[in-house]
Amino acid sequence: MNLTLAIPCHNDADGLMHVLSQAAEYGIFEAVIVVDDGSDTPVTDTGETYPFELSIHRHETALGPGVARNKALECVKTSHVLFFDSDDLLSPELIDLWKSLKEQDFDFCIFHHNDSRNGPAGGLTSEDASLWHRAGLLGKTPSPVTPEALPILAETANYPWNKIYNVGFLRQNKLGCSSVFMHEDVELHWLGFSKATRILASTYVGATHFIAEDADRLTNLRSIKRYEAFAPMREVHQDLVAAGGFDDPLTLAYLRFLDRLWNWMEEASAPQHMELFRAHKDLFFTDRIAGQQFEAVQEKDPVLAQCLNSHKRLRSPEVHSPRARLRVHLSGEHAKRTPLSYPDLSSLFEGSFTLVSDPYSADATIFAHTLDIKAIDPEFIAHWRAYQQPIILLSEEPFWDTIWGNRPMEPVTTVTTGYGGLPVHQISHQTSGIFQFDKIPYYLLTNSRFERAYSAMFKRNAALSEDDWRKAFEQRAAALTFMFERRPEAYHSVSWPDGDLIGLCSWRTELAETCTFDGVERRGHSWDGSPSRLDLNKDWHEDKLQTLDGHARMIGALENTHQPQYITEKFFDAFACGGVPVYFASESHRIHNFGLPEESWINLYGLSPDQAASVLAEYQVSPTFFEAYREAQIKLADLFCNPDNWRAERARWAKELPIAIGNALKSPIRVKRPR
């Protein structure tokens, strides 16, 4: 095994000399090939002696780094090659990496690099670090990339200089860079991942990549030359589909990569070129995505489908979902509280539903709250008496179902209005499987702020040791903080044992009022008169996290209603803020599915408010608490810092909500009526 370093160079003699001197120092290269890509002052051999064979080739006019790399590849005589750039630097761990690769059989080995945007700390960009983490590739010793990890790793930034290639593999598969000035490495990167059967990965840091904002570098070029890359982008897609199909994980990974690349290109494009850029995207969409590819994306990754849609300039008929869309009307004051209404969810259903403003032209009218059905107007009821258009209660709140709905457990209920009773399909936590989450509970999907906040906070928390937590707990200002609306009224104490459904509003209020020991706080508008979260001029959740972060040892995280599938942000907020969540969950409650050590949170299920208050007053952490607490934080970081979990849960909703509503419409509630 021997290694060639291949360096294209354009007007960067100083950078080249630096890399050459590094290569000489490292002593791992058999040969260095420099391709001078039309430098104003030609690169010449200075006569210096190197411990490798140095050859210099020249293009009289600049043809771009892709052509230069291909030229170098033609000239390589060794078994392996590392493509490099003259403006980046080798890193010393490359020596260890090369030694550990000796005598190993591989098509290419991808390795870590330092990104200059991270400053002296170095390391990968957070996006790439996350992808490596998700791929489970955490060791320096080069290890094989599994088929599951391959599409994840392929989504990392497309660089040629973070891989040592087997030259035979490149030549047999006719792989190389594209003949374009920018994004020339996309082809080598993706087709490399597609064709390779033996990929190794190592966290050895082999290079330092320099990004100089607004400097005179090809990367920062804002000219239309950048758009030449659309041709190889199309070819790569064609090859990936031919190799694996439209729904192949690598094809989908490539489309996710293109989505991010196009967003980046849009930012990098000069305003006068924007129309041309959009035309290129549109052409790509029509040529490569519309039709079968889009259908496959919609099926496998509706979020990606939504992202790709945003790149379309004009809506063309062939990209529409082949499924007939249901026309639905959202009605009532609480209409903004449905999965069809939240901006972060609604786009998932674009292919399945058309929202119409006219209830009389809708296939169904959807309400979020029983109160809104009770408040319907005479015109609506007159139309219903004549045509019996289906009415659906799509409720996200067991609290509403229990306090205002009279039959929370029934899939069909009757709502009494000022104009007579109406039969209503009820889709709720109690009656429908759509709220039975896989990994992420429904409420956290309703606003991307939860994903943003939790990925950052749990990443931070997971890095803390038991000792860090012990010290942090010693410094907490409060013993216990409650933050929820005070609702002491006894009518909140309702229960439906067959649904494990229990109203907790008055229970938790009584608990908060019974807890009188030192260090107990009751925060929020209904307790201390501070502004209601609805009146805040900023994100209420961000405000809550800022207020509670590192503040209390225990945090009241009690829901307004106990329902096995109903889990809001409260429990996770408590962990995110470094407190012990005080919760109420029966054995069948889904909170247990998160696999968090029981010792890491407090469960008051089955206790009276008095008993629960005593438990909290006497609570002391056990000797093994911090071990359990740290384990819980790591588990939550694994859950929330993995975008795939969020993506998959949204995809589940995209698929299952239309089915749930479709099923309701397939079983119309027939009412016998006078003419």
Place this chain on the structure above:
Amino acid sequence: MSDAGTLLKLDAKVRSDGDWMGLHIHLPVGDLQGQMTLGFACKGSAPSYTMVSPCIRSGTDEGFRDCFFEKHILFHDESTTHIDALAIGHQDDLPLFAKWRQIVLFLPVESFELTLEDFRVFLA
């Protein structure tokens, strides 16, 4: 046949199309002058959703006028209570004087079953 404890059990078999079917209950109140409210309360159930439209029919020289209550009655498999009333003097179709009156329950024009457990009219 009505079961014990029920006021009326209707089991209607409709064999051909019709425009209406009604249960007419005589209301011995021709003069509504000095009264404020005419209403009724009822309790009943039906094995499947069954809608009934109640009205007060008032006999006049020209024939009759129907004044419908604002609510329809929706019977279903659970016994349900229904109450509605008309404000006297504010209804165009409810004359203060009538030769005769009825409370009419317009029923479905297809086969249905309906149990009326209770039915009370009030005038105040």
